Amino acid sequence: MLGRGMLKGLWVTLQHTISSFTSGPRRFPKRYLDGPVPRPEPSTQGMLTLQYPFEKYEMWPRFRGVLVHLRDPETGQSRCTACMACVRACPHGVLTVTGEGKGRERRAKTYTYELGRCIFCRLCVESCRFDAIEMGQEYEFVSTTQDQTLNLEEMLALGDRSGIKHTGEAWGQVE
């Protein structure tokens, strides 16, 4: 109405300008927070930008990061039995598994995970009934080629680092 709306708009942006200096954890002159950054409280004003290489969020427990293998504390090996369920479930043919042994002795010999093609959908984990794989919290795996792979050992090491004991811990699926 005769310029009032335009002035109201200016008032809103001015508020944002001021509150970007005065409110929130990153208020002036602070730019980077130290340590793992908590998720911001919902707000309408104030800085939200995550200064990525310097700051990182703590991921939610359910965050679907890179696929890891879980170690069986008794044998020290992966619980994978090379049943191929995950291979069939994967929509992109990311996984290749070869097994050795028969029956209950059957174990995975190799387990190849083509990182560059994974879409992090977690269908493989959902299909695995042997408590062998889970999606970890790590996400900084840049691959410059489509065929960058992780093998069983690497995935087990990642699983140790992630601290996950059982599949579906964070998903309310472990009794």
Added chain:
Amino acid sequence: MGFLDALPLTVMDWLRGLLGQGLPAWGVELVVGLIKVVLILVVAILPVIVLTWLERKVLARGQDRFGPNLAGPYGLVVAFADAIKILTKEDIIPQAADRQVFRFAPALVLIPTLLVFTVVPMGRGMIAADLNVGILFAVAIGSLAVIAIIAATWSSGNKYSLLSMFRSVAQLVSYELPMAFSVLTVVLVSGGLSTVRIVEAQVIPFALVMPIAAVTYFLASLAEANRSPFDLLLGESEIVAGHNLEYSGMRFAMFYIGEYAHIFVIGALTTTLFLGGYQGPILPGYMWFLIKTMAVVYVVLWIRCTWPRMRIDQLLDFSWKLLVPLNLANLMLVALVFKLAGTGLLGSLLSLVVNVGLLVAVGTFLVRRARSSTSRRTRALVLGEV
């Protein structure tokens, strides 16, 4: 005049004396003139460096972002990073382009902007050339920028650029007029065309004496500099940056510098004409000039952060149907007031009253006309009904 205030002049006088010992009088003038030219260049280019940073920061802060903050402390040297990036780009000339004109146009963009700085008083006695037609010179030179834009758009042989040219010509021509009227009002009251004289005449800043002229001048110069909300020439969402679409590398940088220098020109001229120029208490004159200019520049950026772009026909309507008649009326009324009441405090006060009265009258007129209008747009714009 305090010591600080006069410092630049003292240095200049000292320099003159020094030169005078070894050189003839004309030689001294020549050297001093050259120094002034260099200073003007510095004054014009330095703000560009600051403004590239400032614009991003102001926009970012208005949008809850940080803006550039990795290049140097608080991203201060981002302009240099930009410069390196732009200078290392390949210089492409399209096949359909008119090569000579295409090459020449970017140089043309910067010249009018630089020339305007010669008549801007940046402090007490700090002016490169105190022309007695100073403000006329500024207005005349300022509108030359359109030639550069026509040259650039026409020669690049691109349809988007062509559209940009149609828009720019229509826009610049129609905003020249309200701008001239508002400047005329100032000239009338201050009684001279010299910029120094205009500044000295502002015991009370003219923005308070005749707000209509001040706002009009500000808007019109936004249109002249192609700033939001009148940035139709660039219109990146429709004509993809229009006139400089085909430019790259150093030639694009010229447009870039020209654009930012122009923002500073808006600030400087608005300050000179309406905000009392270098006048102000305590601080030295050039500081006041800088503070006021930067305040205006901030408003320019703030508007860019908030408002959308106008449409070309609405833009022309706004100029011809509102700004021109309003300023014409304002000019006559202000002239009348100052003739009757003198240029003292009484005249200023009356002029303010007349300005506000005029605005109220126009507002009432618009509201009354809108009440009987059936156009939904008019009703929404004036009465706020949707």
Added chain:
Amino acid sequence: MAFISEPRSLDTETVTINLGPHHPSTHGIFRLLATLDGETVVDVQPKMGYLHRGIEKIMEQRTYIQSIPLVDRLDYVCPLTNEHAFCHAVEKLAGLQVPERAEYIRVIMAELTRIMSHMLAVGFLWNELGATFTPMIYAYRQREFIFDIFEMATGARMFTNYMRPGGVAVDLPEGWMDLAVKVTDNLERFFDEFETLTAENEIFLARTIDIGVLPADLAINCSLSGPVLRASGVPYDVRVAEPYSVYDRFQWEVPTRPHGDTYDRYLQYLAEMRQSLSIVRQAMAALPDGPVMDEKARRLRPPKGEAYARIESPKGDLGFFIVSEGGAEPYRCRVRSTAQINLTALRQMVIGHTLQDLVVIFGSLNCTVADIDR
């Protein structure tokens, strides 16, 4: 109102320009061939197919569950409603019963997605009007909070892969409700602020009122749906016309606008966001306990047959037609994509307006190019 009032009286020619495939305001790779007379648009021809990914074909080689990550990517602005529509169709085909709790969770997720999509629609509309990103970034800022609660529940921000035929993949985690309440409360504040910033801006009013008017009969004839249709005064909403899920249990209304111009579409988006928020709140308050997955859905092999099911996606009527031969993969899957059909009215809407309006009208239709081409 044309810029040049009588172009024919001058000896002028029309100019044909290519908006796209790379153009800042066709978000994605989309090409519009526009014929201009001065600034006035006399003809436009959309050229589609630059972003064709063959999703329908790929789905024939995927099991039903494997298709869910794919339908996420159909219209990447509102992945969860795509999943909802797809799962709905598969459920119809296989005769699955979705548990109560899963239905409520689906409604919450779908309505949050609708808010998210509408926010971006309005933000991008302002972008196309030439505002330097400000409203869009405010919208993005809020979307981040919605993404937060999506990520907390599903593990991913955008490509959630959360719904399954027969329910949802997993139950909500602990503490989700508390965060969701905070986010929805904040959304309310955001709507108010956003309205202050945009709704009354005079330049915005002048640019959008009476621009791109879509009459109701044209909208119906072109088979348009969603907010674009409702802004033309047709109170048609699949959630009401053909109730699915548990929408009939909530108190809400279908907002409409009478004029069908760009400004009405903008107001429509705002009004629908508020309605969605109210549905989310009601659903969160009434969320029942129980399982979230139909046990029959574990090994999914729908019987021979075909099914068509549709839902109200943020952009309109989104339908999936699935033909099954009894195997683990669909024999054929066809998507009735909203964006493509909403685009059909573009030509009639823009002719006679200026180039600047063309961009704005296209923005107000809120088409995701990925959804047009699939």
